[in-house]
Amino acid sequence: xxxxxxxxxxxxxxxxxxxxxxxxxxxxxxxxxxxxxxxxxxxxxxxxxxxxxxxxxxxxxxxxxxxxxxxxxxxxxxxxxxxxxxxxxxxxxxxxxxxxxxxxxxxxxxxxxxxxxxxxxxxxxxxxxxxxxxxxxxxxxxxxxxxxxxxxxxxxxxxxxxxxxxxxxxxxxxxxxxxxxxxxxxxxxxxxxxxxxxxxxxxxxxxxxxx
Amino acid sequence: xxxxxxxxxxxxxxxxxxxxxxxxxxxxxxxxxxxxxxxxxxxxxxxxxxxxxxxxxxxxxxxxxxxxxxxxxxxxxxxxxxxxxxxxxxxxxxxxxxxxxxxxxxxxxxxxxxxxxxxxxxxxxxxxxxxxxxxxxxxxxxxxxxxxxxxxxxxxxxxxxxxxxxxxxxxxxxxxxxxxxxxxxxxxxxxxxxxxxxxxxxxxxxxxxxx
Numbered sequence: 001x002x003x004x005x006x007x008x009x010x011x012x013x014x015x016x017x018x019x020x021x022x023x024x025x026x027x028x029x030x031x032x033x034x035x036x037x038x039x040x041x042x043x044x045x046x047x048x049x050x051x052x053x054x055x056x057x058x059x060x061x062x063x064x065x066x067x068x069x070x071x072x073x074x075x076x077x078x079x080x081x082x083x084x085x086x087x088x089x090x091x092x093x094x095x096x097x098x099x100x101x102x103x104x105x106x107x108x109x110x111x112x113x114x115x116x117x118x119x120x121x122x123x124x125x126x127x128x129x130x131x132x133x134x135x136x137x138x139x140x141x142x143x144x145x146x147x148x149x150x151x152x153x154x155x156x157x158x159x160x161x162x163x164x165x166x167x168x169x170x171x172x173x174x175x176x177x178x179x180x181x182x183x184x185x186x187x188x189x190x191x192x193x194x195x196x197x198x199x200x201x202x203x204x205x206x207x208x209x210x211x
Numbered sequence: 212x213x214x215x216x217x218x219x220x221x222x223x224x225x226x227x228x229x230x231x232x233x234x235x236x237x238x239x240x241x242x243x244x245x246x247x248x249x250x251x252x253x254x255x256x257x258x259x260x261x262x263x264x265x266x267x268x269x270x271x272x273x274x275x276x277x278x279x280x281x282x283x284x285x286x287x288x289x290x291x292x293x294x295x296x297x298x299x300x301x302x303x304x305x306x307x308x309x310x311x312x313x314x315x316x317x318x319x320x321x322x323x324x325x326x327x328x329x330x331x332x333x334x335x336x337x338x339x340x341x342x343x344x345x346x347x348x349x350x351x352x353x354x355x356x357x358x359x360x361x362x363x364x365x366x367x368x369x370x371x372x373x374x375x376x377x378x379x380x381x382x383x384x385x386x387x388x389x390x391x392x393x394x395x396x397x398x399x400x401x402x403x404x405x406x407x408x409x410x411x412x413x414x415x416x417x418x419x420x421x422x
Contacts, residue, residue, distance in 0.1 A: 013224075019414040021400040024395055027370075039392050045395050083417040090413070100311035104408070107370075107393050109397045112417065136241070151420065152413060159238075159318075176416035178409055182318050183238055192419055194412035198313070198389055199322045202301070202363060203230040203404035205387035206323065208403055209362065 005165045012158050017055055020045060022078045028113075029071050084112025091174070093165050094156035095120040095135050098180055102156055113152070117124040117144055118173035138168070145172035151177045159183040212262055221269045222391050228266055230255060233289040237322075245381055248279040295323025302356050302385070304376050305367035306331040308345050313367055314342035324363070338353045349379070356383035370394040 023183060024044050028036050038049035038056075045052075046074070056074075059081055079085040082090045092102055104120060120126060121138040128135050136144060155162050155177060162181035169205050176192040179185055185193055224345050235255050237282060239247050249260035249267075257264075270292055290296040303326050304315055312361060332349040339346050347355060356364070362399075364380045366388060373392035382389060387403040390396055396404055 015410075015418050016415050018418070019408075019411040020395070022414070023408070023411070044321065044397070045344055070237060081418065082414045083420055084414055088413070088417060095300070097312040101308040104308040105409075108412060108413075111414070113410065113413050114374070142248040152416065154409070175420060178335055178412045178416070182234060184235055192416035194415055196343060196407060196409060196412060197230075197234070198316075198365070199318060199324065200227075200230040200234070201301070201389045201407060202319075202324050202387070203233070203293045203295055203322070204227050205363065205389070205403035205405055206299060207226050207229070209294055 006137070010156040014055050014058060015035075017047070018078055018082055020047075021052070022075065022082065022084075022111075022189070025071050025075045025078070029075065034071055035068045036071055036074075040173045041069075044048075054087065079112070087112060087114050088152050089114055089140070089150045091115075091117045091119065091132075091150050091153040091169070093138070093141065093153060093169070094157065094158075094161075094180075095125050095130055096156065099156040100130055102180075103133055103155060115154075116148070117150065119144075138165070141165075141168050142172045145174060147170065150174065154176070154178045154180065154181045155185075225266050225269060227259070229293055230291055232263070232266070233293065233295075233322075236282050236286045240286065245282055246279045247282055247285075252280075254391075274332070288398060290323070293323070294337060298325050298362045299363050300325055300327040300359065300365040302327070302352070302361050302380070303329045303344075303367065304331075304349070304352065304364060304380070305369075305391075306333075306336050306341055306371075307367065310367040311341055313365060313391075314344055321359070326365075327359070328361065330355075352379050353375075353383045356380065356385060361385065363389070365389045365391065367391045 024041055035153050038052040042049040059077065090113050092099055095118055103115060108114060118133040118135050119138050119141050120135050125135045126137045151174060153174045155165050157165050159181045162179060162183050163185060166177060166185045166187055170187055170191060177185065178194050178196060182197050182198045182199065187193055223390060232252065232256040235252055241320060249263040270288065301324050303310055306329055314326060328351050328405050329344040329346050330352050335397045336346045337348045343419050364385045366376050367377055373390060373394050374396060377396045377398055381398055381402060382408060389405050389407060391407045393408050393410065398404055
């Protein structure tokens with residue numbers, strides 16, 4: 001489940017840039033553009049045009065020299081490569097302030113993801129409706145997620161509970177976790193994990209600040 | 212402001228891993244450990260111990276071969292390198308669901324950051340108290356941020372307003388922006404920008420999923 005054999009020789013750092021390219025193309029498209037170039041994309045993204053051409057060349061030819069990229073064609077191609085030419089169901093665990101904000105976020109739907117189940121362990125949250133979702137008890141996570149074959153989950157619980165929630169998700173058959181808790185998770189090798197930690201982003205900037 | 216001359220030859224990708232190391236060390240410390248090793252850190256982080264030793268060697272010797280790292284010493288050193296041995300004030304722009312969740316988040320304080328001003332343009336939010344902050348009007352952003360010499364900001368407004376907010380922040384003298392809006396910002400070269408976009412993390416995982 002967690003492999004992509006046809007492209008398995010492509011560095012992960014390249015894969016990490018593809019969603020950024022797709023996001024920029026979506027933006028260009030929403031602004032009414034139909035054609036772009038590696039130069040224009042590069043300027044928008046602060047990435048060299050040579051890097052963009054090299055990254056995209058891993059997946060075949062997208063544009064002829066001098067004529068640029070057809071935005072819609074490149075969007076379609078990147079959606080296929082990233083497997084978001086379909087919609088993935090996502091489970092959300094933790095319905096505190098952060099979980100609520102995630103549940104309300106409108107930006108998942110048109111980019112390949114759909115939150116379809118929300119869980120929390122707090123008795124005052126379970127059964128309540130938040131952002132259109134009825135919060136389900138954590139004790140039902142394994143049953144619900146495995147029966148519905150949900151592949152992706154977001155963890156928005158406090159750091160001290162994140163690993164035990166991750167263990168439940170692994171048992172439920174999830175293959176990818178987006179972890180908002182500021183702690184590294186230990187998971188089996190077949191699992192994908194990505195982290196969202198604002199402090200990591202902030203510290204990465206202050207490194208470059210003078211004291 | 213945005214340079215770090217003594218370490219200017221260190222690849223940005225190495226800098227990006229330092230906050231992860233610091234986070235893991237904080238965790239080990241909170242679990243009562245006093246000594247760790249590149250092997251133990253590597254296992255927790257899914258990074259090779261050789262990579263960790265190489266990354267840390269950029270900043271001088273931290274441990275003797277075979278005796279491991281003194282966690283507290285390494286934490287102090289990394290905090291100095293990342294310039295979070297002090298506390299940075301941060302402005303937060305956008306007080307919708309996401310902004311509110313950020314304002315409530317408890318994880319900034321002990322990692323070098325302190326939200327000290329919140330802004331929104333909506334008349335029904337300005338003047339209200341959210342998470343202990345009185346929301347200030349966007350029209351006062353430049354005055355407040357420049358007078359208080361705030362160096363960092365977080366953007367939590369909808370994508371279509373993010374660039375204009377970034378322009379205000381640049382004018383106010385901010386040097387680093389953490390952007391939660393799913394759009395790339397165009398900023399002057401001296402600015403640092405980091406992005407928080409959950410969909411980028413999700414798409415990076417689904418790439419590795421079979422269809």
